[in-house]
Amino acid sequence: MKTIVQKKLYHVDSRGYYGSFGGAFIPEMLYSKIEELRENYLSIIAEPSFQKEYNDLLHNYVGRPTPLYRANRLSTKYKTNIFLKREDLCHTGAHKVNNTIGQILMAKKLGKKRVVAETGAGQHGVATATVCALMNIECIIYMGEIDIERQAPNVARMKMLGAEVRPATSGSRTLKDATNEAMRHWITNCAGTHYIIGSVVGPHPCPDMVARFQSIISEEIRWQLKVQTGKETPDYVVACVGGGSNAAGAFYHFLDDEDVKLVAVEAAGQGISSGYSAATTVLGKPGVLHGSHTILMQTADGQVMEPSSISAGLDYPGIGPQHAYLFDSGRGTFMSATDDEAIQAAFELTRFEGIIPALESSHALAVLGKLSASEHDNVIVNLSGRGDKDMATYMKYIY
Amino acid sequence: MNRITTLFNGVKRQSQARLLSIYFTAGFPELNETMRILRALQDGGVDMVEIGMPYSDPIADGETIQQSNNKALENGMTVKILFEQLADMRKTITIPILLMGYINPVLQFGVENFCKKCAELGIDGLIIPDLPLDVYLDQYKAIFDAYGILNIFLVTPQTSEKRIRQIDEVSEGFIYTVSSASVTGSKSGISHEMESYFERLNAMQLRNQRLIGFGIKDYKTFQKASDHAAGAIIGSAFIRFLNESKDLEEEIEFFVKSFKNSPETIEA
Numbered sequence: 001m002k003t004i005v006q007k008k009l010y011h012v013d014s015r016g017y018y019g020s021f022g023g024a025f026i027p028e029m030l031y032s033k034i035e036e037l038r039e040n041y042l043s044i045i046a047e048p049s050f051q052k053e054y055n056d057l058l059h060n061y062v063g064r065p066t067p068l069y070r071a072n073r074l075s076t077k078y079k080t081n082i083f084l085k086r087e088d089l090c091h092t093g094a095h096k097v098n099n100t101i102g103q104i105l106m107a108k109k110l111g112k113k114r115v116v117a118e119t120g121a122g123q124h125g126v127a128t129a130t131v132c133a134l135m136n137i138e139c140i141i142y143m144g145e146i147d148i149e150r151q152a153p154n155v156a157r158m159k160m161l162g163a164e165v166r167p168a169t170s171g172s173r174t175l176k177d178a179t180n181e182a183m184r185h186w187i188t189n190c191a192g193t194h195y196i197i198g199s200v201v202g203p204h205p206c207p208d209m210v211a212r213f214q215s216i217i218s219e220e221i222r223w224q225l226k227v228q229t230g231k232e233t234p235d236y237v238v239a240c241v242g243g244g245s246n247a248a249g250a251f252y253h254f255l256d257d258e259d260v261k262l263v264a265v266e267a268a269g270q271g272i273s274s275g276y277s278a279a280t281t282v283l284g285k286p287g288v289l290h291g292s293h294t295i296l297m298q299t300a301d302g303q304v305m306e307p308s309s310i311s312a313g314l315d316y317p318g319i320g321p322q323h324a325y326l327f328d329s330g331r332g333t334f335m336s337a338t339d340d341e342a343i344q345a346a347f348e349l350t351r352f353e354g355i356i357p358a359l360e361s362s363h364a365l366a367v368l369g370k371l372s373a374s375e376h377d378n379v380i381v382n383l384s385g386r387g388d389k390d391m392a393t394y395m396k397y398i399y
Numbered sequence: 400m401n402r403i404t405t406l407f408n409g410v411k412r413q414s415q416a417r418l419l420s421i422y423f424t425a426g427f428p429e430l431n432e433t434m435r436i437l438r439a440l441q442d443g444g445v446d447m448v449e450i451g452m453p454y455s456d457p458i459a460d461g462e463t464i465q466q467s468n469n470k471a472l473e474n475g476m477t478v479k480i481l482f483e484q485l486a487d488m489r490k491t492i493t494i495p496i497l498l499m500g501y502i503n504p505v506l507q508f509g510v511e512n513f514c515k516k517c518a519e520l521g522i523d524g525l526i527i528p529d530l531p532l533d534v535y536l537d538q539y540k541a542i543f544d545a546y547g548i549l550n551i552f553l554v555t556p557q558t559s560e561k562r563i564r565q566i567d568e569v570s571e572g573f574i575y576t577v578s579s580a581s582v583t584g585s586k587s588g589i590s591h592e593m594e595s596y597f598e599r600l601n602a603m604q605l606r607n608q609r610l611i612g613f614g615i616k617d618y619k620t621f622q623k624a625s626d627h628a629a630g631a632i633i634g635s636a637f638i639r640f641l642n643e644s645k646d647l648e649e650e651i652e653f654f655v656k657s658f659k660n661s662p663e664t665i666e667a
Contacts, residue, residue, distance in 0.1 A: 025502055027459040027528035029577060032557040170465050171455065183458045184582050288503045288529065289456070301477040302504030303455040 010255040010322070010331060016204030018325035021295075024203035025288045029187040033195075036110070038205045044109045045102075045212060057101050058216060061134070062091045064098075066217075068224035068380075073352040080373040083234070084355070084383045085221055087246065094358065094385030095214060095246045096127035100196055102213035104131040107194035114138040114189070117196040118168075118182040120147055120175030120242075121312030122154025123358075123385060124198030129163035139163040142181040144174035147312060154389060172306050175316055179290055199243025200320030203291030207248075207320045214249025221380055222253055235377035238263040239384065240363040241334075242278070242314035244323045246384035251326070261333055263371065264323060265363045267309035268336035278307035279336040280319045281327045289318040295327065310339035310393065311359035313385075337366035343397055346387065358385030359393060402495035403523045403549055403572040406446060407608050410629050413601075418630025419444075419621065419658055420610055421637050422499060424451040424467040425484070426476025428641055433484045434491075436641070439648045441494050443655030446630065449526060450485075452478055452500030459528045461584030463635040467642075478508050482516050489521035497551065499526040510539050514546040524549035524572055532566065540569075553577050556596045560603070567605040576600060576609045576628060584635035585614040589623045597627030621658045633658065 009018075016022050016038070024034055044050055058064040066086045075082045087095040107115055115132050118141070119125030125141040132139035141158055145167040148155055158165050171177040179201075186195045200207040200214075218237070226232045237254055239247035241264040254260040269277035277283060280295055289296040289304060296318035297305040309315045319327075326332030337345070342359055345366035350356050357365060361384045373379050387394065400408075410416040421440055425433050433450070440448050453471035457464065481498075488496070498517065505513050505527060517525070525548060530539070535550060543550050549572040554563050556579060566574065578593050579585060600609060611624040612632035624631035637654065644650045 023531070023534065025529045025531055025534070028553040028558060029459060029528075029555050029580065029582075031555075031562070032559070170462070171469065176456065180456055180458050184461070187459065188581050285507075287506055288501075290458075291529070298503065298507065300507065301479070302507030303472060304503070 010326065012204065012208040012322070018322045019328060021293050021321035021324040021328070022204050022207065023293050024291060025293065026203045026291045027187070030183070030203070033186060034203050037209070040110065041106065041205050041209050044106055050105055050109065053105055054102055058098065062097055062101060063089060064216065065220045065224070066090060068221060068228065070228065071353050074349065074368070077352065078368050078373070079375050081378045082368065083225065083378060083380050085217060085250065085380055087217065087382060087384045088355070088357065088361070088386035092123070092127050092130050093388060094123045094127070095217060095249060096124045096198065097130065098216055098249065099198070099210050099213040099245060100124070100127040100131045103194070103196040104135050104137065106209070107137065107196070108135060110194060112194035113192045114140070115194050115196055116140045116142070116182050116185045116189070118142045118175065118178040118198060120144070120178065120315060121389065122147070122151040122158065123313060123389065125163070125165070126154055126157045126161070128196050129158040129161035132163060133161045140185065141165050142168050142178040142185065144168045144172070144178045146173045147175065147178070151312065151389070175312070176304065183290070199245040200248040200322060201243040201290055201292065201294070201318060207292065207322055210245055211248040211252060211322065214245050215252035217246070217249035217382060218251065218253035221250070225378065225380070229378060231378065233257050233260050234380045236261045236263055236371060236373055236379040237382070238265065238364045238367065238371070238379065239382040240265045240267070240314060240360050241319055241323055242267070242316045242360065243318070244320040246382050248320060248322060250380070250382040255331070262326065262331065263333045263335060263367065264326070265367050266334060266336045267311055267314035267342070267363055268338040269308040269310070271338055272336065276308035278309040278314055278316065280317065281334045282336065284318070286324070292321045294318050294321045294324040310342060311363065313358070313360040314363060335367045335370065337363040341366040346394065347397070355383070356387035357383055358387050359390045361385055401523050401547055401549060401572070403447070403497070406495050407573055407629065410608060413608060413629050414626060416629045417622070417625040417659070418446040418610065419655065420447040420449060420630065420632040421445050421655070422449040422451055422632060422634035423637055423641065424453055424464065424471050425481045426453055426471030426474045427467040427638070428470065430474040430476060431484065432647065433481065434488070435647060436651065437488070437492055439651035440655060441492055443652035444659060445494065445655050447495045447497065449497045449499045449632070450481070452481060452498055452504060454501040454504060457501060459582055461582040461635060463584045463638050467638045478504050482520065485520045485522070495523045496521070497524040497526055498522055502527050502530045511542050514542050514548045517548050518546040522548070524551050526551045526575060528553060532569065536569065551575050554600070556580060556593070563600070563603065563605070567607055570607045572607070573629065574605065574607045574609045575632070576611045578611055578613045578615070578624070581613055583613055586616070587614055589614070589620050594627060597624070601627065618658055618661060
């Protein structure tokens with residue numbers, strides 16, 4: 001006799017929710033814009049002409065598929081089989097461009113003449129400025145005043161690509177405030193502007209749209225792993241989580257394979273209880289941030305708190321609503337790595353494999369010793385970005 | 400009956416009502432001025448007041464109100480402290496009072512606790528821009544209704560006719576008409592385009608009357624907006640005024656009157 005088991009739905013439901021997380025908590029001023037996206041995004045993505053152009057650009061412009069590389073020396077050290085998904089080899093140096101390629105094609109299909117985006121470390125800003133240059137579309141990037149100072153090379157890249165970089169001078173003048181400013185810009189600029197959000201955050205359908213554009217990561221992992229090991233599914237997929245776009249892409253095609261352990265690594269900053277941390281699932285509570293019901297770091301009074309991490313890309317007080325649901329439902333395993341552990345992991349990868357990782361990705365590498373993976377297990381680490389942008393930080397640790 | 404409902408029921412002819420509602424951020428410029436500002440506004444002849452609950456990430460607000468929110472939070476304002484400050488409000492305040500703020504602090508307080516507290520203190524309505532209509536209807540309307548708290552919805556020039564009718568159906572009290580695609584504190588004034596949008600709303604013969612907000616900053620813009628609705632709402636202009644005011648009581652009264660009486664009358 002067959003029993004019918006109610007299958008859990010880890011993807012977004014028809015109302016825009018992941019369990020109790022998600023939704024679109026937006027002021028009326030954004031309603032028509034979000035509605036336009038919600039009504040059109042799935043059909044546009046499904047159009048053959050969209051798919052053709054998207055796949056063509058990913059292949060010939062971004063450089064996909066990115067390699068799945070078995071890290072032999074690292075595997076020996078941790079007595080398991082470690083594979084690195086090399087998103088660091090994407091054009092512009094990180095996975096962010098998978099999303100911006102999809103988004104700029106979406107903007108074109110919707111007839112938009114201008115793009116606005118927020119950026120923290122500048123990786124999403126560079127990826128957005130890149131596709132805007134490619135498509136000859138006006139580009140405005142909001143970036144926290146403090147981030148502009150500490151990420152000068154990326155500011156220069158965006159400007160060279162033709163984007164206008166506007167400082168976010170409100171609040172703490174970092175990523176969360178740049179996101180607020182980009183949303184305000186979107187409110188004020190009517191029909192012609194497309195907002196390219198950089199992570200799987202924001203009101204529905206933004207998290208789902210970004211996850212779909214990043215899902216190419218796990219799509220490739222499946223067939224690449226099959227070619228290399230004969231197995232389509234790994235035992236672990238490990239990825240860092242700020243807002244969570246690289247993790248969302250790396251988990252996407254494994255969500256329903258309950259045997260695959262999905263490990264999300266948050267930034268513990270100077271330590272979980274140090275007061276300088278970005279470990280949202282440990283320190284946060286459910287609430288509303290940037291238009292979605294999710295888990296966020298907040299005071300007892302419901303004010304959004306300032307996170308802290310050595311990695312600007314993980315320095316965000318919330319996580320995407322899908323990740324909140326993976327955490328809440330137990331489908332995802334959430335771990336964290338401190339600034340020091342991430343630095344150590346970055347140097348380890350560099351010396352063992354000759355790959356300098358981004359500080360964000362180093363957080364994922366930092367938990368390899370804590371997974372208790374066996375020698376037969378296959379462990380995928382999503383190497384979301386390369387470390388060029390972080391050299392100023394790494395230099396401080398080279399004696 | 401709810402004071403907001405009474406106020407709008409009393410309006411016989413829309414164009415003559417010229418209701419003036421003023422917003423201020425609780426805890427700005429000083430933590431403990433809430434009651435003093437409230438009394439001065441009432442004494443000045445304001446018809447309704449919206450007390451802003453400061454929030455760290457007010458995405459629908461422009462620079463002026465953002466800065467007042469930040470200052471209020473620095474001053475230590477919280478929802479709990481605001482409720483304490485308003486404990487004896489109804490001993491002196493007779494005009495309708497609304498709280499305006501973002502959904503997250505309300506969620507953390509607990510929506511039911513929040514509404515219950517509002518009812519105890521004599522608060523008549525809430526404006527929560529990032530509480531979506533569908534979530535309100537599904538989860539919170541029953542609670543708001545049980546405590547007699549009105550939830551005020553916004554419409555904008557981009558809101559479709561179908562959605563305006565849906566909002567009108569659900570609304571009690573009044574509908575907050577956002578004058579243009581902008582955040583608060585817009586300096587653009589009232590354009591012909593805006594006036595035709597206000598008239599489009601008038602022609603729809605809605606159940607609810609409207610107040611116009613966003614960009615109302617002086618006598619001229621207030622009067623012009625009031626030609627097309629039951630009245631208008633001042634926010635950023637009052638915050639800018641508070642920032643510069645030396646003697647709150649006396650100057651607030653003058654500020655309020657400057658919207659109701661033409662500049663010539665005041666000078667004479």
